[in-house]
Every structure is written in structure tokens, then in C-alpha cells.
Amino acid sequence: MDAGARPVVARAEPVITRLAPGIASLRSYERGWLRQDVVAGLVLTALLVPQGMAYAELAGLPPITGLYTTVLCLLGYAVLGPSRVLVLGPDSALGPMIAATVIPLAAAEGDPDRAVAYASLLAVMVGLITVLAGVFQLGFVAELLSRPTQIGYMNGLALTIVVSQLPKLFGFSVDADSLVDEAVGFVRGLAAGHAVGAALAIGVASLVVILGFQRLLPRVPGVLLAVVLAIAAVNLFDLQDRGVTAVGPMPEGFPPFDIPTVPLDDLWLLVAGALGIALVALTDTISTASAFSTRAGDEVDGDREMIGVGAANIAAGFFQGFPVSTSGSRTAVAAQNGAKTQVTGVVGAVAILLLLLLAPGLLRDLPQPTLAAVVIAASTSLADIGGLRRLRRQRRSDFRLALAAFLGVAFLGVLPGIAIAVGLSILNVFRRAWRPHQAVLGRVAGMAGYHDSQFTPATRHLPGLVIYRFDAPLFFANVRTFRDQVRHLARSEPRPRWIVVAAEPITDVDTTASDVLEELDLELNAAGTSLVFAELKTPVRQKIERYELTETIDPEHLFETITEAVHAYREQTGETWTEGPGPYSLR
Structure with missing residues (x-):
């Protein structure tokens, strides 16, 4: 092969690996395997x-x-x-x-x-x-x-599988299209005496063998043993003459x-x-x-x-x-x-x-009840009671x-x-995003940070300050839930001066949410309450700036951490920590 052909081979190898990983794996196949x-x-x-x-x-x-x-x-x-x-x-x-x-x-x-x-x-x-x-x-x-x-x-x-296979296990068939119809047809078939005793015996015996080996000796192919025994039983006891239906002849060849x-x-x-x-x-x-x-x-x-x-x-x-x-x-x-x-x-x-x-004739005498048993046994692995x-x-x-x-x-x-x-x-995903968990956060004696007051009642608060967390992205479906909760907090008595949104869980803000936030901020400002954000992720903050929300929301009201926001509030208002859980709670 001339030198010019070598790059073609070099390029072909990764293509084979990418398109046919099974063939590519043979290159590393070990003889001992x-x-x-x-x-x-x-x-x-x-x-x-x-x-x-x-x-x-x-x-x-x-x-x-x-x-x-x-x-x-x-x-x-x-x-x-x-x-x-x-x-x-x-x-x-x-x-x-x-x-x-x-x-x-x-x-x-x-x-x-x-x-x-x-x-x-x-x-x-x-x-x-x-x-x-x-x-x-x-x-x-x-x-x-x-x-x-x-x-x-x-x-x-x-x-559904078990009910559909029960008639076959009992040696008859039911013409039905739904679980209820199949169950009713099965019961009627039993009442009419359509069950075949020999079929039921070999079907139940097959099921016992399969399930028994699955539980006691899982490494032994119980399905194969059940099939071999069932075929032998059909031939030894002439079960087809007793009403047991077998698979019958099958095509041969490729x-x-x-x-x-x-x-x-x-x-x-x-x-x-x-x-x-x-x-x-x-x-x-x-x-x-x-x-x-x-x-x-x-x-x-x-x-x-x-x-x-x-x-x-x-x-x-x-x-x-x-x-x-x-x-x-x-x-x-x-x-x-x-x-x-x-x-x-x-x-x-x-x-x-x-x-x-x-x-091709080896499976000709395999009884249909045994196939039903195979399917019923498989359905037990689907069930998870x-x-x-x-x-x-x-x-x-x-x-x-x-x-x-x-x-x-x-x-x-x-x-x-x-x-x-x-x-x-x-x-369910939409419901959780539409009605996410919300919390008012507070300080707890002996614990660092700020905690959900619903699960760890706060023991200290700053008068006039609410720290509110909304655990979901803000988008068209849930922003009104956010707005209504903030309005409720803003109307509490005594009326808060700052509502600090602990925004770390807010991973996105869409354009609908942006419009609502703009209207909400103007509404709160008119009533003397400031809407403040802490812990905004960089991509979310960039979106807020792109939406020109910072023309309404004061950029100085965007803080890296809750602690920084609390510190700024105390410097502006002169408030100090007060004992007690505080007057603010969710709706």
C-alpha cells in the first residue's frame, strides 16, 4: 500500500468504532473469553x-x-x-x-x-x-x-398479562379486548365448564417449576426444564388427545x-x-x-x-x-x-x-399452557407491590x-x-414547578445561617424585614403564585420595609415573569416596601439586566448573599435583632 493510502485507514478506524461499536470491540477481544x-x-x-x-x-x-x-x-x-x-x-x-x-x-x-x-x-x-x-x-x-x-x-x-393468560393456562380461549372483558370471559368460561383439567395440570406444574427454580436455584434454567418436562408429558400421556393444545408444526430454515x-x-x-x-x-x-x-x-x-x-x-x-x-x-x-x-x-x-x-419439529409438542406459564412467570418480575x-x-x-x-x-x-x-x-413536574415549596426564613439561636420557619421556628428577627424563599424557576405558570405571596407578606402588619428574596433556588426568569416583577416592584415601592434579591445566580442576573429590570429594581438591592442584604438593611434602618419568631408568615 502506498503512503498516500495510510491516512484513509487511520481515519476509518474511529468511524467503525463510532458506527459499529460491536465490531470495533472485537479488536480487543481476548481468546480466553x-x-x-x-x-x-x-x-x-x-x-x-x-x-x-x-x-x-x-x-x-x-x-x-x-x-x-x-x-x-x-x-x-x-x-x-x-x-x-x-x-x-x-x-x-x-x-x-x-x-x-x-x-x-x-x-x-x-x-x-x-x-x-x-x-x-x-x-x-x-x-x-x-x-x-x-x-x-x-x-x-x-x-x-x-x-x-x-x-x-x-x-x-x-x-393485564396474568388475566390475559389465565384462559390459556386453563385450556380454553376468550375473545376480549380489555382487562375487564377478559376477566369476565374467563369467569364465564369456568362457569360453563370450558376448563381442561389436563391443560391446567401441566400449566400449573410448569409455573411451579419455573418459579421454584427462580427462587431456589436461580442459576438453573427453570424455564428450559419446564419446557422439556412439558413436552415429555404431552408425548408420554397423550395429552393432546385429552384437550391440551400444542404449538404444532413450525416453519424450518432461516x-x-x-x-x-x-x-x-x-x-x-x-x-x-x-x-x-x-x-x-x-x-x-x-x-x-x-x-x-x-x-x-x-x-x-x-x-x-x-x-x-x-x-x-x-x-x-x-x-x-x-x-x-x-x-x-x-x-x-x-x-x-x-x-x-x-x-x-x-x-x-x-x-x-x-x-x-x-x-424444527423439536418444539412441535410444546403445550400452550406451558407458554402461558412462561408469560405469567415473567409478569411477576414486572409487578412491584x-x-x-x-x-x-x-x-x-x-x-x-x-x-x-x-x-x-x-x-x-x-x-x-x-x-x-x-x-x-x-x-407532576409542572405541578411542582407551579406550586413549589416556599418559606419565610429566620435566625435560630445556636444555628448558623437562616432557616425555614415552618420546620425550625425562628427565635430572633429584625423588625420590618422579611426573608422569603421561592424554590423554583420563575416562569409564566408560577410567577403569579410568587407575586401573590409577596403581596401577602407586604400587607402584613407591621408592614415590612424590605422583602429580601433568597433567590438561590430561582434558576431562571422568563419574559412573563420579568414583566410581573417589574409591576410588582413598582407596586411595592409605591407602598413603601422595597423588593430585594440575594444570591441571584450569575446567568439569572444577566437575564434580569437584559430584560432591563434593573431600571426598575434598584441595582443596589441585588446582593451576593443573604448576610450582605441583612447587613445593608441594618445599616440603613438601624434595626437590631429582636427576640421572637417575627410577625410574618406565608398564606
């Missing part, structure tokens, strides 16, 4: 296969699509994902959302191929949304689900490449579902990545994670797959079994492909938010529920 990655990948496969099939059915799709999805998302993330150990795949939290989006559009014709086309295009849309979010550094959207609303939403989702197409009129309905799914997937991915990266001492690059998750979804969407997310349980299994890199996921994908190529109890004990307002999100999912549906959860999170 291979055995651990292979073992972890094979153990992981035992979990990937039954869960992929079960979550596909949860999404209202053929079980084989769960395997196609698993293969492609693992390979896609292995190339473009930044995390060494994160495992992606079909997810129990996304299943009901996919079903809620796809089934109403595809159910009219009852064609599974049509449902797959909708789900595949949904995966591509979710992928594009997350990739664009990563490219434009919009990782903050994952914070739109606050922890209380997330707890409520996930509990509602867990209940996942087929297909460009999904749907009627143009349905695209906007898919976009709405894709936005909700993308939000949940990003929230789950960033929280899971943060947890596992912290253990490994790595840092999380949220934007690259979004690109990696987007690539996994797009790859799945073009091979008859459906939207995916990060799985905390599968990532934990990989980590526990020594996974070092994304080679673990590649091994899992190759193992599933070999299963489809060499032994302890979190609800903790919120109720620690902060009732957050508990009410969680309860509202729970009821939204349970009674209005999964997609409206996620919209309610996001809306409640945003409203």
Missing part, C-alpha cells in the same frame, strides 16, 4: 427459545416469529450496540402494547400473515424512532416516565427477508403505537444498561444505546419480527454465566438458527400518581395507560 461467551450463550438459548415463543403469542403473533425476532435483534445489537453484556429480545412488557396496536388492525380478516406484516412494520417504525432519538441526542425522553408512574404502569401491565407493507390509512395508527413502545423500550433499556454498567464499572452512552436498540428493531422488522427491548432477566442470566461480550448473543442467535434448520406500599408510606402524592397509572392501564388499556403515565409524569 471465547469459552465463557459460548457457555453463557448456550445457557441463554435455553431461556431465549421458550420466552421468545411465549412473548410472540402474548403479542398475538405466531410463536415462530418470536424466534425470528430473537435471532435478528441479537445480531443487530451485537453489531451496533455499545454494551458488552446487554441482551435484547421479545419482552413481556411490550407484548400487550404490540397486541393492542396490531390486533385491532389485523383482526378484521383474522389472517396471521397480516398480523405479522403489521407487527414487522411496527418494529421498523420503533427502530427508526429510537435511531433518530439517538442521533439527535434525545435520550432525555426516557425520563418522561417518572418512577411512581412507572411502578403503577408496570403493576397494571402485570395484572428467517425470511420481507419488506412489510400495510394499507396507507393504517400507518398513523401504527405510528401512535410505535411512539409508546419506543418510549417504554428506551426507558427499560437505559435503566437496565445503567444497572449492569455500574456493576462492571462502565459508563452508559444513552444515545448509542438508542441507536443499538433501533438497529435491533429494524433488523427484526425486515425478517418477520416484532418490536424488542432489553431484558433484565436474560441479561442477568448472561452475566451470571460469565458473558464477556456480545459474542454471547451471537452464540444464542446461531444456536436458535441451528434449531430451526436441524430440528412493595414499591406501591413504599410510595404510600413515604409520599402520598406519588402513590396517587402510581395508582392513577395502574388504573389507566387496567381499565382503559395498555396504550392509553402509557399515555396516561407519561401525561401524569409531565403534569
Whole structure:
């Protein structure tokens, strides 16, 4: 190679690192890791296969699509994902959302191929949304689900999943679109004698095996053991002749490449579902990545994670797959079994492909009640009853938010529920900024500084001086709350000569607030009270000067600290500290 070509190679390396961190990581791959990655990948496969099939059915799709999805998302993330150990795949939290989006559009014709086309295009849309979010550094959207609303939403989702799977666990089906309808249909099915004893027996036995091993021997793949035992039971006891429904024959070979197409009129309905799914997937991915990266001492690059998750979804969407997310349980299994890199996921994908190529009939006799048990077991990891109890004990307002999100999912549906959860999170932020904490500060004997009189009653005060703190930025929605409180303090008897605003918590002042402050200062000056600011941050002070507020508010009434403001007041008025809490209080 001539000398002129060398800079091209040098420049190409960081491009590969930036665009395909999975491939770039292979340059530092150590030979000793291979055995651990292979073992972890094979153990992981035992979990990937039954869960992929079960979550596909949860999404209202053929079980084989769960395997196609698993293969492609693992390979896609292995190339473009930044995390060494994160495992992606079909997810129990996304299943009901996919079903809620796809089934109403595809159910009219009852064609599974049509449902797959909708789900595949949904995966591509979710992928594009997350990739664009990563490219434009919009990782903050994952914070739109606050922890209380997330707890409520996930509990509602867990209940929805369990109720939807109970008929399958009992060996029959229910045609319903909501939690209430499914619960009513299940009870009516039981009353009508539709339950199949053999199906219930194998479903409950599978559930006991899965949950038992999760609790007692978490390193042993209880899901795989339950699947093997269930298939053996179906064959040994001819359970299909006794009414137990099995998965049946599945296609063999590689996942087929297909460009999904749907009627143009349905695209906007898919976009709405894709936005909700993308939000949940990003929230789950960033929280899971943060947890596992912290253990490994790595840092999380949220934007690259979004690109990696987007690539996994797009790859799945073009091979008859459906939207995916990060799985905390599968990532934990990989980590526990020594996974070092994304080679673990590649091994899992190759193992599933070999299963489809060499032994496609191996899962033919897997009973549907066992798949229901897999899903129900997974839903227990979504539920967080302890979190609800903790919120109720620690902060009732957050508990009410969680309860509202729970009821939204349970009674209005999964997609409206996620919209309610996001809306409640945003409203909660707005409420706290609109009605922030406020305080009148005072001196307390034996304590340095100035303290909130509500929690530490003041023992000394300066006559005619109020020190008032407003714990939020001043903007259009809350400036009138600020104005009304200052007016109340100014009208107190005896009328204060100075109202000192302890402004350190005020991180911003918008133009609406500026106009109100100007009017308020003129009003107070006319009544003989001065509005004084202490501890203004430099950026806020610069904005006040840019708004020309200093033409109204005396620049000499802007102090670096509260102590300086108090000292200036004493020099101007000659007042001295007086025993007692003082006459001024909030409304």
C-alpha cells in the first residue's frame, strides 16, 4: 500500500468504532473469553427459545416469529450496540402494547400473515424512532416516565398479562379486548365448564417449576426444564388427545427477508403505537444498561444505546419480527454465566438458527399452557407491590400518581395507560414547578445561617424585614403564585420595609415573569416596601439586566448573599435583632 493510502485507514478506524461499536470491540477481544461467551450463550438459548415463543403469542403473533425476532435483534445489537453484556429480545412488557396496536388492525380478516406484516412494520417504525432519538441526542425522553408512574404502569401491565393468560393456562380461549372483558370471559368460561383439567395440570406444574427454580436455584434454567418436562408429558400421556393444545408444526430454515407493507390509512395508527413502545423500550433499556454498567464499572452512552436498540428493531422488522427491548432477566442470566461480550448473543442467535434448520419439529409438542406459564412467570418480575406500599408510606402524592397509572392501564388499556403515565409524569413536574415549596426564613439561636420557619421556628428577627424563599424557576405558570405571596407578606402588619428574596433556588426568569416583577416592584415601592434579591445566580442576573429590570429594581438591592442584604438593611434602618419568631408568615 502506498503512503498516500495510510491516512484513509487511520481515519476509518474511529468511524467503525463510532458506527459499529460491536465490531470495533472485537479488536480487543481476548481468546480466553471465547469459552465463557459460548457457555453463557448456550445457557441463554435455553431461556431465549421458550420466552421468545411465549412473548410472540402474548403479542398475538405466531410463536415462530418470536424466534425470528430473537435471532435478528441479537445480531443487530451485537453489531451496533455499545454494551458488552446487554441482551435484547421479545419482552413481556411490550407484548400487550404490540397486541393492542396490531390486533385491532389485523383482526378484521383474522389472517396471521397480516398480523405479522403489521407487527414487522411496527418494529421498523420503533427502530427508526429510537435511531433518530439517538442521533439527535434525545435520550432525555426516557425520563418522561417518572418512577411512581412507572411502578403503577408496570403493576397494571402485570395484572393485564396474568388475566390475559389465565384462559390459556386453563385450556380454553376468550375473545376480549380489555382487562375487564377478559376477566369476565374467563369467569364465564369456568362457569360453563370450558376448563381442561389436563391443560391446567401441566400449566400449573410448569409455573411451579419455573418459579421454584427462580427462587431456589436461580442459576438453573427453570424455564428450559419446564419446557422439556412439558413436552415429555404431552408425548408420554397423550395429552393432546385429552384437550391440551400444542404449538404444532413450525416453519424450518432461516428467517425470511420481507419488506412489510400495510394499507396507507393504517400507518398513523401504527405510528401512535410505535411512539409508546419506543418510549417504554428506551426507558427499560437505559435503566437496565445503567444497572449492569455500574456493576462492571462502565459508563452508559444513552444515545448509542438508542441507536443499538433501533438497529435491533429494524433488523427484526425486515425478517418477520416484532418490536424488542432489553431484558433484565436474560441479561442477568448472561452475566451470571460469565458473558464477556456480545459474542454471547451471537452464540444464542446461531444456536436458535441451528434449531430451526436441524430440528424444527423439536418444539412441535410444546403445550400452550406451558407458554402461558412462561408469560405469567415473567409478569411477576414486572409487578412491584412493595414499591406501591413504599410510595404510600413515604409520599402520598406519588402513590396517587402510581395508582392513577395502574388504573389507566387496567381499565382503559395498555396504550392509553402509557399515555396516561407519561401525561401524569409531565403534569407532576409542572405541578411542582407551579406550586413549589416556599418559606419565610429566620435566625435560630445556636444555628448558623437562616432557616425555614415552618420546620425550625425562628427565635430572633429584625423588625420590618422579611426573608422569603421561592424554590423554583420563575416562569409564566408560577410567577403569579410568587407575586401573590409577596403581596401577602407586604400587607402584613407591621408592614415590612424590605422583602429580601433568597433567590438561590430561582434558576431562571422568563419574559412573563420579568414583566410581573417589574409591576410588582413598582407596586411595592409605591407602598413603601422595597423588593430585594440575594444570591441571584450569575446567568439569572444577566437575564434580569437584559430584560432591563434593573431600571426598575434598584441595582443596589441585588446582593451576593443573604448576610450582605441583612447587613445593608441594618445599616440603613438601624434595626437590631429582636427576640421572637417575627410577625410574618406565608398564606
